[in-house]
Amino acid sequence: MILHQVRPWGGELSDVELQDGRIAAIRPSSTAPEGAAAGGETRADVVDGRGRLLLPSFSDVHVHLDSTRLGLPFRPHTGRPGVWGMMLNDRENWRTAEAPIADRTAFTLATMIEHGTTRVRSYAQIDADCRLERFDAVVAARETHRACADVEIIAFPQAGLLLEEGVVPLIEESLKQGADVIGGIDPCQLDRDPVRHLDIVFGLAEKYQVPIDIHLHEPGELGVYSADLILERTRAAGMQGRVTISHGYSLGSVSESTTRRLIDEFAEADIAMATVAPSVRDPLPLRQLTEAGVRVGLGEDGQRDYWSPYGNGDMLERTWQLAFTNGYRADELIEHCFAVASIGGAAIMDPGSERLTSVSDRPGLQVGDPAELLLLAGETVTSAVMDRPWDRTVIHQGRVVADQLGLAPLS
Template identity: 65%
Template sequence: MVINDVRPWGGARSDVEVRGDRIAAVRPHSPGPATVEGRGRLLFPAFSDVHVHLDSTRIGLPFRPHTGGPGVVAMMTNDRENWRTAEVPLPERVAGTLERMIAHGTTRVRSYAQVDVDCELEKLDAVLAAREKFADQAEVQVMAFAQAGILREPGTLDVLDAAMRSGATVIGGIDPCTLDRDPKGHLDAVFGLAEKHQAEIDIHLHEPGHLGLFSTDLVIERVRALDMRGKVTMSHAYDLGSISESVSRRVIDDFAALDIAMTTVAPSAAGQLSLLDLVASGVRIGLGEDGQRDYWSPYGNCDLLDRTWQLAFTRGFRQDAHIELALAVATMGGASIMSHDVPRLAGVSDRPGLAVGDRADLVLVDGETPTSAVMDRGRDRTVVHDGVVVADGLSVVKR
């Protein structure tokens, strides 16, 4: 494949040659035949959505008023009361949402799948089916996630175990103190399942201030004691920066030393750890859209470029270098969480993913500069996965 007349990370006009699933050459642009016409568009690595709940999506369905109450339990109850009565079956909703994500440029996905005594493996099966349907268009990791807690409802741990045997590759935990109110028991269950199934861990953390720090320190202790470096991700954790500068520095240093990753959905919370400091210190950090217009929230539109704008906006970024960093987090930052063959971002100015030898997961977007692409979020896009065009003009290429 030859992709002609593109500007990698907004640089000089270039022609990119792809052999198999890898970039084979990047040369100055010259007239000649091409497989994909770049037309001067920007070239970025494809997006990596590493925090999305495909299992609860309402993308493509009629808009409905938000009916959830405050807090995780109230939201969970709202989801349970409504998800079975949606206008189309769950597998169709999940597959349609994943298809729309690919069409907008996301080729790496880490999705939660709710498993509990209410839905058992029904939501997991829908996500696994979508993963199989689009196996040639995107790489999808599936996380078994008991969003209602692991210890609150008898039988949940058994369902989680069954989910890991059924094809999930990541085990999820959530708010060890405030939800299950037994941080030791909760983390014993999560880390025990991870050891049993040789799986990675992702901890949803909404807990505030010192309580969130307490739960985080328990995770840090276990990662260190069990030598689970590079196998744990903290998601949300949006209040860990609220206590003091010295605490923030210590947490960031621990995350970097133990290779504990972080994912963010770009909230407007004031107490977040500094994205600039996290990247500068070598912490793996990725971006996700969270819910997709579901029973938890009306937000989400399957476009991670749109969420990249939100990340830059909520972090107060104005400098081009910082807005480009948001793009690096949304692309190769998330990729480095899904595969440790992908190195962490090397610093605030690192713009990886488009060098010879890199995986040919790419997105072409119209725009003047990387910053303008984030601001304008153009719709003239072509998406490449493993060296094959999988979407063009916001539609997946049918095969």
Template identity: 65%
Template sequence: MLVSNVRPWAAEPSDVYLDGDRIAAVTAHDPRRALEASDVEGRGRLLIPSFSDVHVHLDSTRIGLPFREHTGGPGVWAMMSNDRENWREAEIALPKRVAGTLERMIARGTTRVRSFAQVDVDCKLEKYEAVVAAKEKFADEAEVQIMVFPQAGILREPGTEKYLEAALEAGADVMGGIDPCALDRDPVRHLDSVFGLAEKYQVEVDIHLHELGTMGVFSTDLIAERTRALGMQGKVNISHAFGLGGVDEATTRRLVELFAELDISWTTVAPSITDHLPIADLTRAGVRIGLGEDGQRDYWSPYGNCDLLDRTWQLAFVNGFRRDDLIGHALAVATIGGASIMSRDVRRLSSLEDRPGVSAGDRADLVLVDGETLASTVMDRGADRTVIHDGRVVADGLKVLSVAESY
């Protein structure tokens, strides 16, 4: 398939040839070349890798439903309890909500997804199974990894661990953890369980870390110790971690070096808190960084709209990025950055100017989007998008082509 007259990462107009699920060649645009019926007319749009949402909770979504009053209280436990009280009473059944949310994400250019699926004594495997069903429904349109997630902790409620293990036995891709000190209040037992199950089922680890300051640093050091001891370099991700950069300069430098040494990646959702580790320093050190939307207009928060380009704007905004290269880097984090977390075969971003993913040999997971420059694309967030997954057009004009009618 030929993708004609596009500008890879806002460069000169080019013709991009696809062969199966790979980019075969990129040449200067030839306006005289006739297009076949299966070719794609780029119309001078930008060509970037497809978006990678590597931190999303598909299982708690209310996308497509009426807005409701936010009733959650402060803190993880209060928010989780609010979700428990309400998620079964939504206007549409959970499997349909989850599939509809994933559909909207694909339509806007996200074809790589790491979704969490809450597993506990309340929902058991019901939420996990809803995410599995959505993954299977859109298997031809997106790559989805599912992280089994103890949102309520592992130790606070007897029986939680057996449900986590059941989800891993059923095929979950990643083992999750959360706030070893603040929520379960026993970081050794919590992390022993997380890493023990990950080692048993040979899956990666992804830990939500909302803990701030020295407590967050303490938990991070425990995570790093286990990563090193078990030889799990390149198999551990820390999500959020928005307070690790607020202790002191020496601690910040040490943690950047520790993440780089052990290939521990970091996923941010671009929160308003700015005490996270510095993105530029992490990138220069070779640390993998990805972006996610977190909740999708759910019982935790009214934010989230299935468009990772919007969240890219937020990433640039909360970090005070104004220079074009920094805004372009935010876009690289939202696309190939997350892809390098989902698959360590995808090379990490090496600098603030690095713009990989649209060259010969790269996987043909691509988005065509309108814009003059990378910065203008992030600022304007246009709707003229064509989405390609594994060398096939799967969405156009904010609509997934395989879906006759959305809810």
């Protein structure tokens, strides 16, 4: 396939050749694309870029595909404060939605793909109430859209590992059935037994040879305490490069020296961070994390669900939110947010791939890179983040999988 007249990262007009799922060549753009033969015949598929931006496709590395109402009628928010209150609100309502959980999950994944996401790491809630029903829905959505996106599934104990009977065996059963990652959540504040909680998480990770992703909503010094326990376990288990802390809302709130120490130790232990661009005052600063070499990815979290009315399947909108909540105005920093939303997340799913080490890094579009790509209208990358245009063509493994959006709502 040849992408004709595209602008990699907003640069000069180029023709980009794709072969075997990778970028094979990049050339200055010609009037007629290379591959055209005499008489107008073609020797290769040609996508008319029309001067659009060529960018790495999005990697959503923090999404709850099974917690979604996308495509359904809007409903008033009824959640109560706190993780447990929100979880109970979801538990009370998810079964009675206007469409089955499997349909909603598949629809949401399709919406994400059409908007430009081809790499996904999704949670699948497992608890004493839903058991493996929601996990099965995420597995089914992955199978439905297998040709259009790479999806990793996190076995996620949303209601804790220890508060209800039977959760740990269910988590283990999901790993036997092919869950890609094991999750944890608030070892101190929710389960109130961080030693046992982390024993289980790291023990199952070692037994099934899977990475770890731990939700950390805990405030201030309590959050730092849990982060230090995670660091300690990561080193002891030799799991450098295989642990992600999600959220970490308040890890930057204790002191400047603690912030600097955590960033340095996350870099040394190769612990990644996943953010949903929250409106909070004291997260670890994005620029410092990047410059230290900490892998940082972006995700949409829930999608208009029983936790929140926010989220619409569009990672370009969440990229705007990442720039906005960080107070970024300079083009370089806004473009960096796009790099985090694409290549930053890709490095969480594949720690051996190229990672960001500077706000000026613009990887993902070199010869040999995977052809996970997005054609997007816009004068510049920054203008596209601001305008969030609908003129998009999505490429996965060197093949067009979505063009110009347009899914009908679920009936």
